[in-house]
Amino acid sequence: MERTIGMAPSAEDIERLAALAWARLPAQFCAHLDDVLLQVEDFADEATLAAMGIEDPFELTGLYEGIPLGEKSLAHSGTMPDRIRLFRRPMLDEWAARGDETLEHFVLHVLVHEIGHHFGLSDEDMHALEELAGD
Numbered sequence: 001m002e003r004t005i006g007m008a009p010s011a012e013d014i015e016r017l018a019a020l021a022w023a024r025l026p027a028q029f030c031a032h033l034d035d036v037l038l039q040v041e042d043f044a045d046e047a048t049l050a051a052m053g054i055e056d057p058f059e060l061t062g063l064y065e066g067i068p069l070g071e072k073s074l075a076h077s078g079t080m081p082d083r084i085r086l087f088r089r090p091m092l093d094e095w096a097a098r099g100d101e102t103l104e105h106f107v108l109h110v111l112v113h114e115i116g117h118h119f120g121l122s123d124e125d126m127h128a129l130e131e132l133a134g135d
Contacts, residue, residue: 011040014088014107021108024133029115032069036118037083044087058090062110064117084114108134 009017018038022030043057054060066082086107095106109130116126 008092009088009103011042011088014086014091015040017104017107018086018111021104021111021133024108025115025129026132029119029129033115033118035081036066037081038086039083040086040088042087042089044085057087058093060087061090061094062086062114064114066118068118068120082118084111084118086110086114105134
């Protein structure tokens, strides 16, 4: 039997999977995410990698940029909107290396981790949120 292998998922494909994962989050979380932007890029830019002390762009799958909810105040009005950046190529590389979950679940995992930074969640809380959204 001949096997056909399709193209790698595009940035739009990853964004669509992330949007589906976002929609599965509990309502109490979604209510506080309206102003958070979601972007999917192939890799983090050089300035971002340098600022984080990362040399290999494949080491960064996602990034939350903003002020966590618990730290926001009126003094922060007029600042850039919070955003979550997902990096397609590192995500696909890590997903393939893991080999034990669907791409949909891996996108959920990375997204929840970055959303967790927005809420100031612990790793344990992020895991619980991932479990809730993954069901």
